[in-house]
Amino acid sequence: MSQSPIAGPAETAPVTAGLAAPTDLGPTGPLGGGGGLPSRRRFGRESLFRWFTTASGAVVLVVIVAIAIFLIAKAVPALRADKANFLTYKDWFPDDPTNPKFGIAALALGTVEASVLALLLAVPVALGIALCLTHYAHRRVASALGFVIDLLAAVPSIVFGLWGRDYFYKPVQDFSAWLHRYFGWIPLFGSGGPYGKSVLLGSAVLAIMILPIITSLSSEVFRQTPKMNEEAALALGATKWEMIRMAVLPYGRPGLIASVMLGLGRALGETIALALTLGATYTFSIDLIENGGNSIAANIANKFGEASETGRGALIASGLVLFAITMVVNMIARLIVYRRREFIGSAA
């Protein structure tokens, strides 16, 4: 196993660790003539600076814990008032004064449905682009195209949502009708129309949005394949595709899994684009082309304006579920990356 060419944390940490900072030498004072070493002081600038940096690093931990605490604090009263089972009830009537009922079942299933479909659409294309950028396209072309992918990543989600709702719905509508006409016997395409905001539309927009992140993370992984392995495969007479299957893909597998999971995390939390392109109903259906579909995040954006006290609490409770799901997905993804001690860029 060759070391990764870019210095990861494991390689640099010991180097800096071995460096004894001058201040660590203790208050021994000058040994002879000339200047002396700075002595260690308890409230000196050194310890002040060190304290400041440690505190700002710890802010991240504080914020994550605070998110959990405050969301729970505001969710519990609403959950107490809930007359239905929060985990299995599908509808959303938290602001009913006498009988508030709300549950996350349809929303959670809808979130997973839209995200998984988006992944199915985006991952093959993203891997294709990543391979194209790293192994197929000419270097100059690849850097220009990588730039274009970065631009795609920079477009705000509200713009994709607006585009999806005002423009992209038309081709999806036609495609839905076509799917139903020729493949209507599959339950996924059962709806006979009229077609509008559907899971298919939402997922397609979502797929376009998570494409850049999966592309940039996985091309980062592909780029690190040891040149030796690639050349060895080619020298044994492998075609380019065989070389990719033998050398590039196995080497990058953990990184690929991680990048797909990070894309999934992004998809699960995407809000505004889905608020504009999903049908916002509280039923769950495997029919992808009928009007409908909803997600936890989109529901928060849609319902927030009209929510009163309990309604807000209910939305916060659903946000807590979303927070828990995305934390788990992200932590698993990062653990996979860390175990390989691979370097994944800051594109996430």
Add this chain to the structure above:
Amino acid sequence: MTAAVANALEARRLPRWAPAATAVAAAALAYIVFALGGVLGGGPVLTVVGAVVFFLAGLALASGIVEGSRAARNRIATALIYSAFTLALLPLVSVVFTLVSKGTARLDAEFFGHSMRNIGPQDNSGGAYHAIIGTLEQVAIATLITVPLGTGGAIYIVEYGRGRLALAIRFFVDVMTGIPSIVAGLFILAFWVLIVSPHLSPDGLPFYSGFAASLALSVLMLPTITRSSEEMLRLVPVALREGAYALGIAKWKTIMRIVLPTALPGIVTGVMLAVARAAGETAPVLLVAGGGAGINFSPFHGLQNSLSIFIYDQAGSASTYAPARAWTAALTLVALVLTLTIAAKLLSRRNKLR
């Protein structure tokens, strides 16, 4: 196995014109089957898709017969990889085209000089001046909050951090980059708007503000800035630090005077990318800023709008003139975000550490 050639140099190959010829044949076949024949409903899109499928099948067949199955698979993979690329460019081109064609209708002085105060559904005027102010102020405050904290945290991870705390911080910085933006909004809603703000207002009621939006954006920017600064600090050669230590310079001074200035271009790039992302965020701002139609320069008092929620509002409005305003605001927002992104990328190209 008589024809099997062991030597790759002498193996039979398709002539160079074969892919082009296959492409022409596939296009012709698709035209006949789908455009003229109307199989599966016909139509131009289906014809193009059919042509691609026929091309792949034809190439596989020809290559499989002449060159063998391994080469055929190789050709298919290559063709698929390039078509994935073309496929990904389509939405980008379409978004840009739609933005420019729909967004220029209201691209006038009125749009950039007026708010939506007293603009009814029947008025074809009004603008996003208040929203632009909101976006700029909120993002600026968020940057002021996160840059010291983010670089400070990065310095801790790279220069001071040891043991479990450093590992935990590093890990959770990465995890925090994946927190959904709406959750950041809900957190600030629960923490700042509902719990803290009643103590700050004279009437004891919770209130929305631009500052709350800045806090929500800070939650999103902090991990990205920490992560990118950390990477840049790691790229600073150890020899520079050792040189400074050898001269007897204190560690904090080495970091402030030598390490940070060396890494500065990279850190600035990371900050600009984080700012660009924050400027485009809608969900967190939607929950805590409150919107509002009038001009409000103060992020601490009263409702404040932002470009992204302006777009969301106008997109949901029933007025006939609202879509044009939404698209122009979208064009403005994309111009702002892309300018920042491109500037950041150009800056990072000049970064000598890379």
